[in-house]
Amino acid sequence: MKTSKAQLKASKKYKDKHPSKQQLYVARSTAKRFIKELASLKDLDDLTQLIEDKRQELKEGESNETKDNSK
Numbered sequence: 001m002k003t004s005k006a007q008l009k010a011s012k013k014y015k016d017k018h019p020s021k022q023q024l025y026v027a028r029s030t031a032k033r034f035i036k037e038l039a040s041l042k043d044l045d046d047l048t049q050l051i052e053d054k055r056q057e058l059k060e061g062e063s064n065e066t067k068d069n070s071k
Contacts, residue, residue: 003011015022035047 035044039047
């Protein structure tokens with residue numbers, strides 16, 4: 001089914017109003033496509049390490065925020 005003109009207009013308006021969300025959606029989609037369709041074992045190993053590092057960074061940030069909020 002073809003998308004209506006009203007829906008296309010509403011989608012464009014949303015994208016224009018929320019550029020950071022749009023950027024996030026595009027980046028997430030690109031990353032998933034790379035992993036599913038293009039990545040080699042070496043790429044997956046590299047990405048796994050990056051993900052582990054980022055998880056640790058976020059966990060440390062959360063624990064620091066918790067400490068700051070308890071003061």
